[in-house]
Amino acid sequence: MAQVNMAVNLGGLRMKNPVTVASGTFGAGQEYNDFVPVDELGAVTTKGVSLHGWEGNASPRIAETPSGMLNSIGLQNPGVQVMKDDYLAWLAPHDVPVIVNVSGHSMQEYVDVIEALDDDDRVDAYEINISCPNVDAGGMTFGTHVPSVEKVVGACRAATNKPMIVKLSPNVTDIAEIARAAEASGADAISLINTLLGMAIDAKRRKPVLARVVGGLSGPAVKPVALRMVWEVHKAVKVPLLGMGGIVTGTDAVEFMLAGATAVAVGTANFMNPTATHDVIEGIRRYCDDQGVTDVNELIGGLQC
Amino acid sequence: MEHNQLVCEDARVLANEGVGPRLFVVSLESPRIAARLQPGQFVHLQVPGMPDHILRRPFSVFDCDPQAGTLDILYQDLGYGSHRMTDLCAGDVASQIGPVGHGWQAPTGTERALLIGGGVGAAPLFLHAKALLAAGVAVDVVLGAATKAALATYDAYTALLGHAPVVATDDGSFGFSGFCTQPAADLLAAHAYDHVACCGPEPLMRIVAQMAADAQVECQVSMERRMACGVGACLSCVVDTTDGKRRACVDGPVFESSKVVW
Numbered sequence: 001m002a003q004v005n006m007a008v009n010l011g012g013l014r015m016k017n018p019v020t021v022a023s024g025t026f027g028a029g030q031e032y033n034d035f036v037p038v039d040e041l042g043a044v045t046t047k048g049v050s051l052h053g054w055e056g057n058a059s060p061r062i063a064e065t066p067s068g069m070l071n072s073i074g075l076q077n078p079g080v081q082v083m084k085d086d087y088l089a090w091l092a093p094h095d096v097p098v099i100v101n102v103s104g105h106s107m108q109e110y111v112d113v114i115e116a117l118d119d120d121d122r123v124d125a126y127e128i129n130i131s132c133p134n135v136d137a138g139g140m141t142f143g144t145h146v147p148s149v150e151k152v153v154g155a156c157r158a159a160t161n162k163p164m165i166v167k168l169s170p171n172v173t174d175i176a177e178i179a180r181a182a183e184a185s186g187a188d189a190i191s192l193i194n195t196l197l198g199m200a201i202d203a204k205r206r207k208p209v210l211a212r213v214v215g216g217l218s219g220p221a222v223k224p225v226a227l228r229m230v231w232e233v234h235k236a237v238k239v240p241l242l243g244m245g246g247i248v249t250g251t252d253a254v255e256f257m258l259a260g261a262t263a264v265a266v267g268t269a270n271f272m273n274p275t276a277t278h279d280v281i282e283g284i285r286r287y288c289d290d291q292g293v294t295d296v297n298e299l300i301g302g303l304q305c
Numbered sequence: 306m307e308h309n310q311l312v313c314e315d316a317r318v319l320a321n322e323g324v325g326p327r328l329f330v331v332s333l334e335s336p337r338i339a340a341r342l343q344p345g346q347f348v349h350l351q352v353p354g355m356p357d358h359i360l361r362r363p364f365s366v367f368d369c370d371p372q373a374g375t376l377d378i379l380y381q382d383l384g385y386g387s388h389r390m391t392d393l394c395a396g397d398v399a400s401q402i403g404p405v406g407h408g409w410q411a412p413t414g415t416e417r418a419l420l421i422g423g424g425v426g427a428a429p430l431f432l433h434a435k436a437l438l439a440a441g442v443a444v445d446v447v448l449g450a451a452t453k454a455a456l457a458t459y460d461a462y463t464a465l466l467g468h469a470p471v472v473a474t475d476d477g478s479f480g481f482s483g484f485c486t487q488p489a490a491d492l493l494a495a496h497a498y499d500h501v502a503c504c505g506p507e508p509l510m511r512i513v514a515q516m517a518a519d520a521q522v523e524c525q526v527s528m529e530r531r532m533a534c535g536v537g538a539c540l541s542c543v544v545d546t547t548d549g550k551r552r553a554c555v556d557g558p559v560f561e562s563s564k565v566v567w
Contacts, residue, residue: 031538035311056550059542062541071541268359268533270534271533272359272361274536
């Protein structure tokens with residue numbers, strides 16, 4: 001059995017395999033380290049961080065839906081200082097690239113977060129979150145219009161030379177247009193999809209299940225939408241893609257790579273199965289073995305249609 | 306704080322029996338979790354046979370035998386997942402993560418403790434009672450339930466304590482007629498307690514927390530929230546506390562009641 005090259009390059013971020021985690025589903029790796037040593041991952045993507053931290057939304061914050069779940073956490077996070085003192089300190093001895101997910105209520109806050117982190121060599125890349133559906137200011141409101149995408153991404157680009165991934169919302173009419181704006185404004189890579197805006201209702205009580213009423217849908221239910229959007233964006237831009245949305249198995253991950261993703265993120269599946277990331281990495285390797293693929297990069301955009 | 310090592314293991318169902326109206330006890334062989342489970346910790350269980358329901362369900366542990374490697378879960382047939390649980394048969398296998406969370410911890414030097422369990426909330430207090438008794442603490446137990454038939458833990462507590470627990474039923478079919486807060490208040494007034502522990506519906510815990518505060522007795526409650534990851538990562542299950550929003554799964558489920566913002 002030939003050794004499969006699993007290493008990929010995501011816009012300047014070198015990953016030993018194509019698998020990272022979806023921001024917000026994995027902490028900064030510590031909570032899952034009993035199940036999957038964080039060093040196994042191609043990269044760890046942290047929970048979104050804002051400058052001084054946010055409290056997040058009221059409970060209930062989640063609802064189970066068919067083959068998926070809604071969340072309205074609202075980017076609860078303790079701020080950049082705790083990110084540095086606790087999360088990055090914990091990650092430092094581990095041999096894994098770190099992607100910090102950057103959130104802001106204002107354009108300036110995104111820049112402030114990057115500036116607070118940029119001289120820290122424990123940060124290998126940023127993922128700019130302009131797609132969270134669960135905050136009133138910032139988040140998705142920046143990521144659904146071309147002019148604001150250009151402004152935020154351009155401002156972040158000016159603040160760092162590190163690899164910068166821009167995370168897109170699926171809650172748009174034309175995701176290719178948004179992706180092109182992100183690329184033109186300096187994104188080194190594009191990640192997609194964030195959650196789909198959805199809602200669950202308790203008919204007996206005649207009330208929404210989530211305290212915030214609406215939330216973001218994730219899990220296997222969104223995979224077809226995510227695949228379609230990765231494929232559309234792959235055709236629209238040259239920068240590499242980080243694909244995500246309902247990935248549970250190695251085969252799911254391979255499908256995203258065939259649609260055009262260079263790397264993939266495992267999100268909600270971590271909640272279903274705490275070793276999901278490990279299983280996806282092994283599943284990709286097995287697929288390559290079975291298919292006689294010696295370099296995982298061969299899969300990227302390999303869809304025949 | 307020492308790291309609470311989590312494991313994910315396939316638990317084998319040994320038995321799954323009805324013990325009251327919509328109440329069941331499932332016994333599981335889960336040696337790695339049973340070996341280290343502390344009173345008040347829980348397991349995060351994937352109910353088999355419902356793949357389109359993707360989330361695990363948190364279940365408090367009623368009883369645990371670390372030597373035999375087994376644990377018992379008392380559960381109520383309440384929603385889709387717990388209803389599906391009732392179909393489990395001996396020999397079935399269910400993946401569970403555990404032991405999760407921060408359990409009961411009576412203050413050092415506790416001589417007398419009052420444990421108050423409402424409904425299935427009686428279950429997670431059982432191992433606490435066991436541990437306190439083993440440590441020589443005097444333990445008073447108050448159980449509340451809708452009806453006599455719903456007092457599923459009554460016999461177990463009676464055997465453990467060597468006498469019957471104090472009981473209240475909403476319909477007056479057994480013990481005190483009414484909510485268990487009244488007998489709990491009577492006991493609080495009659496004895497000097499060092500520790501109160503309560504698990505049950507949130508209004509019960511809120512009232513007990515207030516009674517304990519009035520009596521100036523340390524009090525802990527076990528909080529329940531909708532939960533996704535069960536390991537502290539997703540922040541779905543937060544509880545409002547005086548220290549901000551804290552995770553029920555790993556910062557709790559047991560909290561000092563004085564820190565909970567009700």
